[in-house]
Structure formats: C-alpha cells, structure tokens
Amino acid sequence: MLANRRTKDAAGLVEELIEALGAEQVSTNANILERHGRDESYHPSVAPDVVAFARSTEDVVAIVKLAAKHDAPIIPFGVGTSLEGHVAALEGGVSIDLSRMNQVLEVNAEDLDVKVQAGVTRKALNAYLRDTGLFFPIDPGADATLGGMAATRASGTNAVRYGTMRENVLGLTVVLADGRVIRTGGRSRKSAAGYDLTRLFVGSEGTLGIITEVRLRLYGVPETMAAAVALFPTIGDAVNTVIRTIQSGIPVARIELVDEVQMDALIRYAKLDYPKQPALFFEFHGTEAGVKEQAEMVAALGEEFGIGGFRWTQKAEERSKLWEARHNVLYSCLALRPGGKALATDACVPISRLADCILETRKDIDEHGLLAPIVGHVGDGNFHVTVVLDPDDPKEMKTVEAFVERLALRSIAMGGTCTGEHGIGYGKIPFLQAEHGEGVAVMRQLKQALDPDNRMNPGKIFAA
Amino acid sequence: MLANRRTKDAAGLVEELIEALGAEQVSTNANILERHGRDESYHPSVAPDVVAFARSTEDVVAIVKLAAKHDAPIIPFGVGTSLEGHVAALEGGVSIDLSRMNQVLEVNAEDLDVKVQAGVTRKALNAYLRDTGLFFPIDPGADATLGGMAATRASGTNAVRYGTMRENVLGLTVVLADGRVIRTGGRSRKSAAGYDLTRLFVGSEGTLGIITEVRLRLYGVPETMAAAVALFPTIGDAVNTVIRTIQSGIPVARIELVDEVQMDALIRYAKLDYPKQPALFFEFHGTEAGVKEQAEMVAALGEEFGIGGFRWTQKAEERSKLWEARHNVLYSCLALRPGGKALATDACVPISRLADCILETRKDIDEHGLLAPIVGHVGDGNFHVTVVLDPDDPKEMKTVEAFVERLALRSIAMGGTCTGEHGIGYGKIPFLQAEHGEGVAVMRQLKQALDPDNRMNPGKIFAA
Structure with a gap:
C-alpha cells in the first residue's frame, strides 16, 4: 500500500x-x-x-x-x-x-486502583503488583501496553469474569488534536457526572486523541485458582456446555474452546497427551470451597453433553501444564504450514447463537479448503478462526477475504459483532458500516467535532 | 423560575x-x-x-x-x-x-438480555420476568422507567454487586435532534466495533437524543438470598467494616449504611426494635454455601470494629422485615419535620476516603444546625445526606446550598464525584465544571456536534 x-x-x-x-x-x-x-x-x-x-x-x-x-x-x-x-x-x-512512558504512577491498594503511564505493559504492571496481593486480570494474550489495550477496547481469556477494558478503565489522560489535555473519569466506583468521556476514548483506536495515562481497576488475587480440561464428542456439545454454564451464572474466570482441528495441531506441536477431540479449558477463581463447587457444577452440567476426561487441579504447576496447550495455539497453527502467516478473525455472537455460528463457520472453512483451526473465549460468545495463509498468493488471499467477510456478516446477522476484541483498524471498515448503519454517521460527527482536520490516526475506523 | x-x-x-x-x-x-x-x-x-x-x-x-x-x-x-x-x-x-411506551419487546432468556420500550418501569419489568427465573437488579429506590434510568446513569442499592446502568445497558434506540434514528450496541457480550455510542447516551440526561428503547442485561435469580443487619459503636467502625469487606472481594449484593441520626428517625417512625447506633444492612446472593460463607466472612471482619447485634436470615419474610427499616428512610426523615421537603445530596468517593468524607460531613451538618440523616450505598463509596428543609425560608435555603456546595467540593477534592447516581440536571452544573475542568469543554463540543441548535433538554448538564 x-x-x-x-x-x-x-x-x-x-x-x-x-x-x-x-x-x-x-x-x-x-x-x-x-x-x-x-x-x-x-x-x-x-x-x-x-x-x-x-x-x-x-x-x-x-x-x-x-x-x-x-x-x-x-x-x-x-x-x-x-x-x-x-x-x-x-x-x-x-x-x-x-x-x-513506562512508569506506574500510583497504586491505591485500599481502593483497588492504579494509575499507569500508557506505555506500561500488562505483564510489567502485574510484576510491579506482585507483593501487593492485587492483580490486573485483562489478558489479551500479547504483552500489550495498557494504553494500547484501552485504545482498542481489548479483552481476552478472562473477560467472562472480569469484563473488558471498557469495564476496567476508570479514567484517562488524553491529549487532543489541538494539544489540550483532559483527565476523564475519576477514582470513585461510579459517577453520574456528565458524558462518559472515558468510554468514548476507550476503543477509539487513536482517532480522537492520544491516551497518555490510564487509571485501572485492580482485583485481589483469588484465594484459590483451579484449572480444568474437559473433552467432548462434538464441538456442539462443548459449546452447549458453555451456554449452560453461563446461563447458570457460574462465575467461571476463563472458558476457552479448542476445536478438534486445533487439538490435532496442538497434539502434533506439543506432543499433548489428549485425544483429538473438541476441548474446553476452564479456570476457576474464588475461595477453596467456591472453586470446588464451581468445578463440580460445570462437570455436572456437562454430563448431558457427554463431557469426558475431566481433569482438574488447584496446584499451580499442574495448572500451568493444563493451560500450556492453550498458550501454544498460534505456534501450533503456524507449524502446520511452514512459512505461512496467520490471520485471526474475531466474531462474537450472543451465547445462544454460538453453536450455530461456529458450526456454520466450520462448514464454510471445510467447503473452501482453508487451513483454519478455531479457538475461542466462548464464555463471551467470542471465537477466533486462525487462517494460516500465504499472503503472497493473490488467489488464496481472495478466498480468505471472502471467507472473512462471510464470517463477519454471519456474526452481525446473528445479533453479534464483526469484532469482539481486536477493533476495526483499517481491515474492518465495511463491516462496521454493516453492523452500525446510521450509527457510523454519528461516530463520524463526533470524530469531526474533536479532530476537524482528521489528523488523529486517519484511515482507521472510518475510510479516509 | x-x-x-x-x-x-x-x-x-x-x-x-x-x-x-x-x-x-x-x-x-x-x-x-x-x-x-x-x-x-x-x-x-x-x-x-x-x-x-x-x-x-x-x-x-x-x-x-x-x-x-x-x-x-x-x-x-x-x-x-x-x-x-x-x-x-x-x-x-x-x-x-x-x-x-410500556411494552417489553423481547426476552432472550438464553442470552440473559431483554429489550424494552423506554417507558417500562423497573418493577413492571421484574413483574413481567417473574416466571423466567431471571431478574433485572438495578434498584434506585423509585419505580423509575428504564429509559429514564439509562438517561441518568442510575444505580442504587445493589450496584456494588451488579454495577450501574453503565454496565447493564447493552444497547439503545435513540432519536436524534434532527429526527434520525440510531440503534447502538448489540446483543453480544462485548464488541470492539467503533465508538461506544451506548455509553455516550447513558447518562446524557436527554441532552443528546431521546432514548426510546433499551436493551438490558438480565441475571438469574440467585439460588439463595440472605439479609443481615449489624450494629457498630461508631460510624467510623461501620465504614471501616465496609472498606475491609470490599477490599476482601466478598461479592456482597448490597451494603447500606444508616447513621445514628437516621436510626433514631427510623426507631421513632417505625418503632424499630434496634438501639440508636450506626448500622449496616447487608444482602448476600449466591449458592446456599456461598451465602453462608459471605455472611460469616463479614461477621469475622467486623469483629475488629466492634460489630454487634449481627442478625442474619435466609427466610424471605424475615429478610423483608430486616430491609423494611431501610425502605422507610425518606418517610422517617420527613416525619422529623412535618411540612418539610427533602433534599438528597449524592457524594461518592474512593472507598478509602469514605470514613473521612462521612465524618467531616457529619461535623459540617452539626456545626450548621441542619436536620440531616445520612444513608448510603457505601459499598460503592456513595452516600446521601437527606436535608429536611423548608424551601420557602430563604435564609435556611442559603445555609443548605452552602452545605451542599461544600459537600460536593469535599467529595471532588477526595478524588470522588459530585454525583454518584442522581446526575447533574440543572442543580449541579458548577460542580461538573469543578470535577471535570477542560473535559466539560469537550462534552460541550460533542453536544454541539449532535444538537447544534441546543434543543435537546437545554439548560441541563451545561448552563444555557
């Protein structure tokens, strides 16, 4: 370009x-x-x-x-x-x-909040907090900066329990296009004072101003954390177990889906000791009794859907081992095709449509001969198809682009969104229009009001 | 006027x-x-x-x-x-x-969401939901419409557990000043697609558009609900118990503070069988074991602060009885001065400053001879002083207005807000400026962009 x-x-x-x-x-x-x-x-x-x-x-x-x-x-x-x-x-x-800009500026342990410069990464923040008994839970996978995570409204594996950056940013310092500096939000848990500027800048992708400082909500490190892996006969069974879990209000900290194609990739890549079956990876946070109760409830709910091989543990070392597989997803996909690049889609649908959306998408992938495992933060209805492709093959790219478009529109048609957590950037501009219609014109009016010369990250969210 | x-x-x-x-x-x-x-x-x-x-x-x-x-x-x-x-x-x-506009338009039980016309009240919605096992928790006291609650970013007694309207509105239908209709948000749990228009309209108090439909998040009715009342030697002890409870991450559904002046009013009004001491009213939601554990943890945390008279119950009838006192607050205040009117302040501060803010405010009230009990949704750091006054006495009104201003500025100076849940309206415009400074100029730019002729609720949030 x-x-x-x-x-x-x-x-x-x-x-x-x-x-x-x-x-x-x-x-x-x-x-x-x-x-x-x-x-x-x-x-x-x-x-x-x-x-x-x-x-x-x-x-x-x-x-x-x-x-x-x-x-x-x-x-x-x-x-x-x-x-x-x-x-x-x-x-x-x-x-x-x-x-x-990598300084932690304030830790208010009593109020469970922290103020950081925008360049502090989430891992650096958690390392800084290690001795406080507090942590910042949002985990998009990458060790992103907290300013970047705010700007893209990031979330990740444990949003099902702790919310996204939308819920966890308490306030921002923002430099506007004309050089003015504003401080949004505040330190109280709630406020009804005027327009919610914090939420306007969270997810604005640098198009309205530059986020330079972020005030975040912290959480006490749970007394007990436990992990579990469960296998299912079909992906529909796994998803139905998720749906039932969410509907029962069980406060699971993470629920990750790995489909059979992805399990196959992981088995090859990491010599995993699992059968090639769809799996769910769970994490539970709470008191010792609470965590045990949550795990038992999930296991019981899964019975109707043929849950098998349910392994769970509270020991930190075994927990890491159970999660290791999930963390190797990207590398295991790339290993399927040496020299390939990965394109990650980002559909997110109402939980009741999740099985439909994933099954239709799996069918679409197979019909078009794509190499594309599925993983997902399914507790939120969010899943990613990792398409492994050769960006220098125009014919393949065309097939992939058509698939990406079908998936985005399928998600929107089911009441969902074209992007659960990655944002619009410049790849998804047409889907934003499909999803929000006249709302996009209103977004443009806000952009025009705050950045009349279109100098803040032009060409993102809106076409140039 | x-x-x-x-x-x-x-x-x-x-x-x-x-x-x-x-x-x-x-x-x-x-x-x-x-x-x-x-x-x-x-x-x-x-x-x-x-x-x-x-x-x-x-x-x-x-x-x-x-x-x-x-x-x-x-x-x-x-x-x-x-x-x-x-x-x-x-x-x-x-x-x-x-x-x-009082129709419930859709209930999606599987996805825990509902779409209502803006004129449906919260009690009407919960009556409609009675047989579904679901409920909408936000409870500002009054049987407000859900459109009005969205427009003012309302919350109330159980925001400490379930959040405010900010967290519980999934999407809106809004009619703009020029007659355009937009639909914001969507049905998926999260989205990173463009600016967060939903959060912009929540709390905009009718100044940006007319909310005509609201999509809300629902919750499963908890398996068990328990209520508890506890008494404390001083208001500082009660507040410190709250702070410790919140910091411990105990997921209390409600924590309401009633100070000794308010307890006195309640004892007189409802012939309550309690001593005239500061009290906390709790509600716990969860599994039977979880609720028991929460109540025991709170009772243990309170020991350091002289917690006494701890009564708790899971029985619905006794629960209502324990809460009855809290529900009579406004009437008991008005009964203190027949013919008087009530002015409710709305300070909200970081939890670590709550004891300071309440104690300074109590001193301020006493020094100025005001009749003003204190109650609060203290789990959020939010408390209300109910000043019982004679609006036709200009001298008294002046004293009250000066008190209201001191309290708002005290709250802001402590990192809090001039309004936790009531909004700005036209009474709090100067405090909005004190709280958000240059941010108010940005809010005005947004207002100008969407309502250039200033026809949407003029004179609210911003001076005319």
Whole structure:
C-alpha cells in the first residue's frame, strides 16, 4: 500500500521535533520507521515519516502541536501487538512511540486502583503488583501496553469474569488534536457526572486523541485458582456446555474452546497427551470451597453433553501444564504450514447463537479448503478462526477475504459483532458500516467535532 | 423560575402535534403541564408548552421533527422520579412523555438480555420476568422507567454487586435532534466495533437524543438470598467494616449504611426494635454455601470494629422485615419535620476516603444546625445526606446550598464525584465544571456536534 503522504515539510518537522525533544527521542532510521508501521497482523508495514518517543504527557503535547503545524497525521504506537493494522501510517506522519512512558504512577491498594503511564505493559504492571496481593486480570494474550489495550477496547481469556477494558478503565489522560489535555473519569466506583468521556476514548483506536495515562481497576488475587480440561464428542456439545454454564451464572474466570482441528495441531506441536477431540479449558477463581463447587457444577452440567476426561487441579504447576496447550495455539497453527502467516478473525455472537455460528463457520472453512483451526473465549460468545495463509498468493488471499467477510456478516446477522476484541483498524471498515448503519454517521460527527482536520490516526475506523 | 420561552408559534405546534398524533396524545391541560415540569426533588415545576405522549419510536420522530420546525425545546419525561430538576422545561417546549411506551419487546432468556420500550418501569419489568427465573437488579429506590434510568446513569442499592446502568445497558434506540434514528450496541457480550455510542447516551440526561428503547442485561435469580443487619459503636467502625469487606472481594449484593441520626428517625417512625447506633444492612446472593460463607466472612471482619447485634436470615419474610427499616428512610426523615421537603445530596468517593468524607460531613451538618440523616450505598463509596428543609425560608435555603456546595467540593477534592447516581440536571452544573475542568469543554463540543441548535433538554448538564 502506498501512503498518501500529507506532511508539509517533513524534514522541517523532524528538525523541530529534535529541537523540542532532543535527538535521542526522534528517529528516521528506516528499520525503526518500518517497525512502527506494522503490527502483529498480516497487514504490510506502512511506515510513518518520523518516530517520536514520548516520555511524558508534555512531550506528547509538544509533538501534537508540531504535527499540527505541519498538517502531519499522528499515530500512537505502544508495542505494536494490535491485529487490524492500527499503527499503519496510511497517510504518513508522526508515529508517537509511548513505550518509554513506562512508569506506574500510583497504586491505591485500599481502593483497588492504579494509575499507569500508557506505555506500561500488562505483564510489567502485574510484576510491579506482585507483593501487593492485587492483580490486573485483562489478558489479551500479547504483552500489550495498557494504553494500547484501552485504545482498542481489548479483552481476552478472562473477560467472562472480569469484563473488558471498557469495564476496567476508570479514567484517562488524553491529549487532543489541538494539544489540550483532559483527565476523564475519576477514582470513585461510579459517577453520574456528565458524558462518559472515558468510554468514548476507550476503543477509539487513536482517532480522537492520544491516551497518555490510564487509571485501572485492580482485583485481589483469588484465594484459590483451579484449572480444568474437559473433552467432548462434538464441538456442539462443548459449546452447549458453555451456554449452560453461563446461563447458570457460574462465575467461571476463563472458558476457552479448542476445536478438534486445533487439538490435532496442538497434539502434533506439543506432543499433548489428549485425544483429538473438541476441548474446553476452564479456570476457576474464588475461595477453596467456591472453586470446588464451581468445578463440580460445570462437570455436572456437562454430563448431558457427554463431557469426558475431566481433569482438574488447584496446584499451580499442574495448572500451568493444563493451560500450556492453550498458550501454544498460534505456534501450533503456524507449524502446520511452514512459512505461512496467520490471520485471526474475531466474531462474537450472543451465547445462544454460538453453536450455530461456529458450526456454520466450520462448514464454510471445510467447503473452501482453508487451513483454519478455531479457538475461542466462548464464555463471551467470542471465537477466533486462525487462517494460516500465504499472503503472497493473490488467489488464496481472495478466498480468505471472502471467507472473512462471510464470517463477519454471519456474526452481525446473528445479533453479534464483526469484532469482539481486536477493533476495526483499517481491515474492518465495511463491516462496521454493516453492523452500525446510521450509527457510523454519528461516530463520524463526533470524530469531526474533536479532530476537524482528521489528523488523529486517519484511515482507521472510518475510510479516509 | 421564569422560563425563557423560545417556541415559535406554540399554538401552531400544538395543532400540528394533534394532527400528527391524535388529540388523545397531546395535552395542554395546566395540571398536566405543571406535573411534567417537576420531578421528585425540591426544585419547583417549570412547565413545558405542551405534553406529547409517544407510543412508538415513530411518534417520537414525528414530535422531534415538529419541534424542530418551531424551534421548540424537547424534554423527555418518564415518570418524573429524577432528583436534579431534569424534567424542568427551562426554556419551555415539548415534554415527550414516554410512559405509554410500556411494552417489553423481547426476552432472550438464553442470552440473559431483554429489550424494552423506554417507558417500562423497573418493577413492571421484574413483574413481567417473574416466571423466567431471571431478574433485572438495578434498584434506585423509585419505580423509575428504564429509559429514564439509562438517561441518568442510575444505580442504587445493589450496584456494588451488579454495577450501574453503565454496565447493564447493552444497547439503545435513540432519536436524534434532527429526527434520525440510531440503534447502538448489540446483543453480544462485548464488541470492539467503533465508538461506544451506548455509553455516550447513558447518562446524557436527554441532552443528546431521546432514548426510546433499551436493551438490558438480565441475571438469574440467585439460588439463595440472605439479609443481615449489624450494629457498630461508631460510624467510623461501620465504614471501616465496609472498606475491609470490599477490599476482601466478598461479592456482597448490597451494603447500606444508616447513621445514628437516621436510626433514631427510623426507631421513632417505625418503632424499630434496634438501639440508636450506626448500622449496616447487608444482602448476600449466591449458592446456599456461598451465602453462608459471605455472611460469616463479614461477621469475622467486623469483629475488629466492634460489630454487634449481627442478625442474619435466609427466610424471605424475615429478610423483608430486616430491609423494611431501610425502605422507610425518606418517610422517617420527613416525619422529623412535618411540612418539610427533602433534599438528597449524592457524594461518592474512593472507598478509602469514605470514613473521612462521612465524618467531616457529619461535623459540617452539626456545626450548621441542619436536620440531616445520612444513608448510603457505601459499598460503592456513595452516600446521601437527606436535608429536611423548608424551601420557602430563604435564609435556611442559603445555609443548605452552602452545605451542599461544600459537600460536593469535599467529595471532588477526595478524588470522588459530585454525583454518584442522581446526575447533574440543572442543580449541579458548577460542580461538573469543578470535577471535570477542560473535559466539560469537550462534552460541550460533542453536544454541539449532535444538537447544534441546543434543543435537546437545554439548560441541563451545561448552563444555557
């Protein structure tokens, strides 16, 4: 993709950035530019004109003001783990790298909240919290920055119990397109004071402002954690067990589905000691008695659906072992086709439609001869098809793109969404329109109000 | 208060409304106008020019378009239980009464969601759900409409467990100022598709659009519910027990504080068999074993703080009896001063500052000789001072207003909010500015983008 470059006097901008921030905070090194135009998806890199490394909200203000002067687009960058091309500099401009904003600013243990700079990663935060008895649960897999997770409304494996970034961000510091700084939200558990600006910026993908600080909700480390794996005759049986579990209000911390194709990949990759059958991976958090009760209730609910091989453990070491398989999913998929790249879809449907959606999708995959295991955070109705593909084969890419479109529209038609947790980026713009119709026009009006020159991550969420 | 009337040719507007909706859906009866300009607060009625009763989203569109033609303000009205003058027609215009939009449109028991017209009240919804094993937990006290609860981001006694309307509204149908209709959100548990319009309209108090339909999250009726009352030597001891309970992650369904002044009022009003001591009222939801465990944990945590008279029960009848006292709070306050009116404040602070905030506030009340018991949804850090006053005594009103201002600013200074659940209306506009600073300018930009002529509930949230 060729960038439609719009920065006026890019060389002058670079000079002014160096003057404002110092040379060690500005780079035009080709490798660094290339790296900042690319995330973990199969989308190609679209490099910015310059990368500016911010160390503070004030740095971001300075960068935003200089960019405005040169009509340069601004693209926030954390560690580049997004999956829909969010960081691609489609019109060139300044990539603001926030990874040096890596300070934990406040821990309020009594109030179960923490304030971090946007570049702190979730693993770094949890390492910092280790001795407090508290943790931040949201786990999208990648060790993403908390600013990036807020910007893309990330979630992951334990959203079924703890919610997504929508529920767990208490407030934000945001630098707006004109350089103003606002602080949204607050430290109280709830508020009815004015419009919910926090939730407006969570999930806005850098298109309304640059998130520089994030206040998050924390949780006490559960007294007991237990993991379980269960096998099922069919994927429908596994999904029906999930549906029954959710409907019974059992507060499971994680429920992950692995279909038989994915189990096969895992068995080959990690020499797993399981039969090639659809499986559910559970995690339970609570008191010792509560966890035991939850596991027993799930096992009992699964009986109707032929649950088998139910193994469960409270021991940390065995727990990691049970989960290891789930963590190897991506590598096991890539191992199926050396040199292939992975495209992850992100459908999310009402739980009652989950079996239908997964079964129709499995049929679609098989009919089109795709190599595509399924895993899912099924407690939320969210599942990912990992299509292993060759991005340099145009015919295959066309087949895959048609499949991706059918899946997004199938999910929307079932009352679901084209993206449960990855966001729109620039890959899913047509599906956003299909999902929200006139609502997209309203989103555009909000964008226009806060970023009239369309300089904040242009070409994302909305077509340029 | 005199309305700054702006409707052009009000008589012509009434005629056109009758033509569009039929005479039985339009009223200019003086009593009806007066009733629609007033909520349950001490704010005086400011009557609209006309009341239009809507039966459908299409009716609302027709009303909004006619109002636009006449530059008439539009004020949504449910059952008038708001507490900050939200329904006052400060510039005249059309009050859209949504109480006839009282249909439950869909119950999706499998997905734990329901879609209702905006005029369905929370009690009507729960009566409708009675045989399904599901319920909608948010309980602000009043039998408010669900549209009104969404518009004011209401919560109440069991938000500590189930969240507020922010967490429990899945989607909305909204009629915009220009007559466009949008449907926000969706039926899947989570989505990362574009800006969170649902959360933008929740809490917007009718200033951005008219909510006509609401999709809500439901919960399974808990297997077991238990209630408990505990007494404490001081209010600080009671609050410290709450703080410890929340920090321990015990999933209490309700924790209500009643201070000694309020207990005294209740003892006099309802001849309660309790000593005049600060009390906590608890409710626990869960499995039988879980509920027992929760109650035992709370009783153990309270020992350090002199917990006494701990009574608990799982029996429905005894449960209601324990809660009866809490439900009589408003009447018991009014009984303290026959002919008086009640003004309810709405501070909400981080839980670690709750004891400080309540103790300083109690001192403030006593120093200024106010008659003002304290109750609170203290699990959220939210408490209400019920000031019993004579609105016709200007000197007293001045003393009360100064107290209200000190309390709001005290709450904000402690990292809290001027309103935990009542909203801004037109009583709290200066405090919104104190709380959110430059953020209010951003809220105004959003308002300007969606309602450029300022016709949607003008004078609320922002000064006219």
